[in-house]
Amino acid sequence: MIETHTIPTLDHFEVSEHAVHQVLAAALEKGGDFADLFFEHTQSHSLSLRDRAVNATSASIDYGVGIRVLAGDQTGYAYVESTGLQDMLKAARTAARIAASGTPGVPTNLSWKETTARRYPVLRPWDAITVHQRIPFVQRLNDAIFALDQRVDKVIVSLSDSTSRVVYVNSQGLVCGDYRPMLSLSATCIMTENGVYENGRASRSYRAGFEYLTEALVDELAKEAVADAAILFKAVKPRGGEMPVVLGAGGSGIFLHEAIGHAFEADFNRKGVSIFSDKLGKSVAAPFVNVVDDGTILHNRGSLNLDDEGVEGQKTYLVKEGILHSYLHDRISATHYGVPPTGNGRRESFRSAPLPRMRATYMEGAQATEAELIASVKNGVFVNNFTNGEVQIGAGDFTFFVKSGYLIENGALTTPIRDINIIGNGPKALADIVMVADNPLVDDGTWTCGKDGQSSPVTCGMPSALIGSLTVGGIH
Secondary structure (H helix, E strand, O other): OOOOOOOOOHHHHOOOHHHHHHHHHHHOOOOOOEEEEEEEEEEEEEEEEEOOEEEEEEEEEEEEEEEEEEEOOEEEEEEEOOOOHHHHHHHHHHHHHHOOOOOOOOOOOOEEOOOOOOOOOOOOOHHHOOHHHHHHHHHHHHHHHHHHOOOEEEEEEEEEEEEEEEEEEEOOOEEEEEEEEEEEEEEEEEEEEOOEEEEEEEEEEEOOOHHHOOHHHHHHHHHHHHHHHHHHHOOEOOEOEEEEEEEOOOHHHHHHHHHHHHHHEHHHHHOOOOOOOOOOOOEOOOOOOOEEEEOOOOOEOOOOOEOOOOOEOOEEEEEEOOEEOOOEOOHHHHHHHOOOOOOOEEOOOOOOOOEEOOOEEEEOOOOEOHHHHHHOOOEEEEEEEEEEEEEOOOOOEEEEEEEEEEEEEOOEEEEEEEEEEEEEEHHHHHHOEEEEEOOOOEEOOOOEEOHHHOOEEOEEEOOOEEEEEEEEEOEO
């Protein structure tokens, strides 16, 4: 495979090494211990279809640099939508005043770090693709959905892409860069039957170029969106109560992300907020439970060659054989704990400082089959389509809204169900996983994490898993 892009350097931002050294020196002039610069240039495009025709297109360019200064526990941050020397110096001195400690620091001479990671190779870059080349796929998805079921009343399709070029520099001399593509395609299908309307949605997102936009992908999304809506006409709201819950493979991984994953991010543990802050090295689940946060999956939405602090992406076991194995670290938390960073320093853009953030968070498969999990349940529910949820990081309590699933009666899936809540406590639910299936699946939907008001692309996944008891909110 021959890629058609190159890793950006300082030249892309029309900045010299001498200028960068000046900016870092200005950032450290009030006594900072450490400073870094995050250069970013992002080109984005989107188009949408409603009422069987493309009705909107847009394009944007985002460009600038974020400057961070660390002095002990103090963090100073400033950004500027320019890479002109005087603008950068002004921003650097603003950050320096926020994190001031006394004796000025001195930046080290720069040394380029080459990464061998190529987790999102691109054959056809998005910035070389015209609007007219994008439109047929959106139209084809619309037409495929209408062709699948005569009950389809309306279709909404969205296609977006972006190309980000970033360069990271710090006062210890590190310089590195990354080229980050992104493709997102989604469809909402609205169906009607006997005056009742239901909707289903399907989406896919990858760090990939135009070559990933295929007829096969379009057909897959069309079938999924229609099936997602059609099942709801048969679904009922079940009786609620305490019962076993089988989480289906794939998108149920949002449970891991929200109810458990955030509690493993090191900033919450360093501050003593997380319920797991004193659990490192201790048992938190059954020995067959392994939970991973992974930045190395080829073309995955959450993968990174380098994180936003220049640390290479890696695979990190959060829970290994039931033991809390690691937190997710950025530079600040890694320094606090005296461990290497895990490649989880992430930010929404150059306008924000990095935080410990998840990438692709999933559970590994075990030995049981999904059929065995279901057969072991006399009365319970199988859930596989989550829409939103609410989690308290400290206590770990959560509520998730489940759009669809099935009743489990006498060890078999029976009636489709809809519009229920599952309520519980993340650490307790993790400890109450009694069986894990051999069908691990990462859901490649358009998942986005909104921690601290910053949006970052992520993915989630899991095999089917049986939780011994959760509160199911339904009819009482």
